[in-house]
Amino acid sequence: xxxxxxxxxxxxxxxxxxxxxxxxxxxxxxxxxxxxxxxxxxxxxxxxxxxxxxxxxxxxxxxxxxxxxxxxxxxxxxxxxxxxxxxxxxxxxxxxxxxxxxxxxxxxxxxxxxxxxxxxxxxxxxxxxxxxxxxxxxxxxxxxxxxxxxxxxxxxxxxxxxxxxxxxxxxxxxxxxxxxxxxxxxxxxxxxxxxxxxxxxxxxxxxxxxxxxxxxxxxxxxxxxxxxxxxxxxxxxxxxxxxxxxxxxxxxxxxxxxxxxxxxxxxxxxxxxxxxxxxxxxxxxxxxxxxxxxxxxxxxxxxxxxxxxxxxxxxxxxxxxxxxxxxxxxxxxxxxxxxxxxxxxxxxxxxxxxxxxxxxxxxxxxxxxxxxxx
Ligand SMILES: *Cc1c(COP(=O)(O)O)cnc(C)c1O
Numbered sequence: 001x002x003x004x005x006x007x008x009x010x011x012x013x014x015x016x017x018x019x020x021x022x023x024x025x026x027x028x029x030x031x032x033x034x035x036x037x038x039x040x041x042x043x044x045x046x047x048x049x050x051x052x053x054x055x056x057x058x059x060x061x062x063x064x065x066x067x068x069x070x071x072x073x074x075x076x077x078x079x080x081x082x083x084x085x086x087x088x089x090x091x092x093x094x095x096x097x098x099x100x101x102x103x104x105x106x107x108x109x110x111x112x113x114x115x116x117x118x119x120x121x122x123x124x125x126x127x128x129x130x131x132x133x134x135x136x137x138x139x140x141x142x143x144x145x146x147x148x149x150x151x152x153x154x155x156x157x158x159x160x161x162x163x164x165x166x167x168x169x170x171x172x173x174x175x176x177x178x179x180x181x182x183x184x185x186x187x188x189x190x191x192x193x194x195x196x197x198x199x200x201x202x203x204x205x206x207x208x209x210x211x212x213x214x215x216x217x218x219x220x221x222x223x224x225x226x227x228x229x230x231x232x233x234x235x236x237x238x239x240x241x242x243x244x245x246x247x248x249x250x251x252x253x254x255x256x257x258x259x260x261x262x263x264x265x266x267x268x269x270x271x272x273x274x275x276x277x278x279x280x281x282x283x284x285x286x287x288x289x290x291x292x293x294x295x296x297x298x299x300x301x302x303x304x305x306x307x308x309x310x311x312x313x314x315x316x317x318x319x320x321x322x323x324x325x326x327x328x329x330x331x332x333x334x335x336x337x338x339x340x341x342x343x344x345x346x347x348x349x350x351x352x353x354x355x356x357x358x359x360x361x362x363x364x365x366x367x368x369x370x371x372x373x374x
Contacts, residue, residue: 001343003353005305008184010348011249015241021239023191034213034230040130041236042196045180045245049172049200053205056231057212059180060159064092064129066229067177070086071153072139072209073126074097078150080120080128082112082138083315084333089131089157090314092179097354101125101325102315104332108273110134110286114142118150126151134309135187135253135283136274140166140174147175157178158198162188162251170175182239187253214358249347253282256345256354260285263358267365270339275344276298284309288339295364296341302360307342 012019038056046054057063073079075097081089083102093100103120106113112130128147130138138156147154150360154175162180164171173180182194197208210217215226257280261271270288274280286309289295296306313333315325327334344357 001353001356002303002347003305003356005307005342005344006185006346008189009349011189011346015245015347016309019191019238019240022241023234025235026237029233035233037233037236037240038231041231041240042241042245043146045196046172046198047172048243048246049178049198051173051178052200052298054198054204055205055208055212056198056236057195057197057208058178058229058231059193060183060195061092062183062212062227062229063179063197064088064155064157065095065323066126066208066227067148067155067179067197067199067204068092068096068098069211070153070204071127073153073178076124077126078122078124079119079126079155082129082131082333083330083337084110084313085131085133085157085311086159086310087314087317087319088181089158090320093129098126099142100125100314100328102325102333103134104330104334106139107332108134109139109275110336111136112143114139114146115293117143119332120149121152125150125319126150127155128175129157130154131159131191132164134272134286135160135164135281136272137161137164137166137171137278137280139275139277140185144174153177159183160283161188161281162186162235163246164281167277168279173200174250175200177204182235186251187281188239188242190242192235192276193230194235194239196231250281252347252349253345254280256349256351257282259351259354260343260358263355264361267361269361282345284338285343285345287343288336289341290339292341295361298364298367299357299360302350302356304357304360305344308337308340309342310337310340313337 042054079093081100090100156178158178159181177199182190211226215224
């Protein structure tokens, strides 16, 4: 039995009837940019996350960029970002001309460590950009407190956390705005690239609405230098279908995660550590192992697909040579990147497949290469 890392086709097949109907409805409508489907999704997603407003955009990176632009963040300014995240978080800050200032994560949760933020603030800092990494909310209360004290914006990167809760409330409205990606592999995924920003701030929402559509409210009247970054109605229609199943699909992920957490105890892996105040939605089931590459090879040989999130931290990427960070600049992140392995996880992984994964990890732990780490 092969176990794929993630089975996107199975996700389509489960909802095929409804998804086909939704896509055909858009084709049949004769309306292909913004319009009713996009507005309906925006309303439904805002209600789902408990935010006042949702603005659909073309992808998650644009959601971050447009939110930063709407906050007026630009050249000469700094934004606090996690040192371990997907590079998109940093790229958005650079794209608006500001400088990403990395802060190390908590060693157990891998999300931004609030106790390290204040030391990184300067008179140029304008915002804090926490990431709800792997589907686990960052510790928002202390982050919001620091932001209030220093009068900073808080933009959350929610790309991996659709449906997750922080202290009982869904991610989507804790900070000033939340940027979402609906890339097909995310917990709520479109049929291609898609994204959104949610916020309780009507002015931010309106600015993003104008920016995403050529800086225009009225056709051919351009108030600001905007971009073309609109959520496509076909994706909006598909997302409306999938949103109805998000809680159910997240519950399936949680069930598998619960099984992994119990069954992988004592195998030498460092397992995820969700704090009791968070509801994790397990976008990724991340484990650490000192012999990560050997473990990955071993699983590969047994037909088990895994991925590494992520192999190179942003500060060591060639793209960020200009910031001058060397090896050792962010040791906690570097260790996570060296040791992290993402086990198969998704709403269509069966219990039988999860048992295969556990069995393969167990026999790695018993093998000569894995021994010594138990
Ligand atoms: C996926 C992702 C993004 C970018 O989203 P795209 O839709 O691919 O542009 C940003 N941040 C994080 C943490 C992500 O996982």
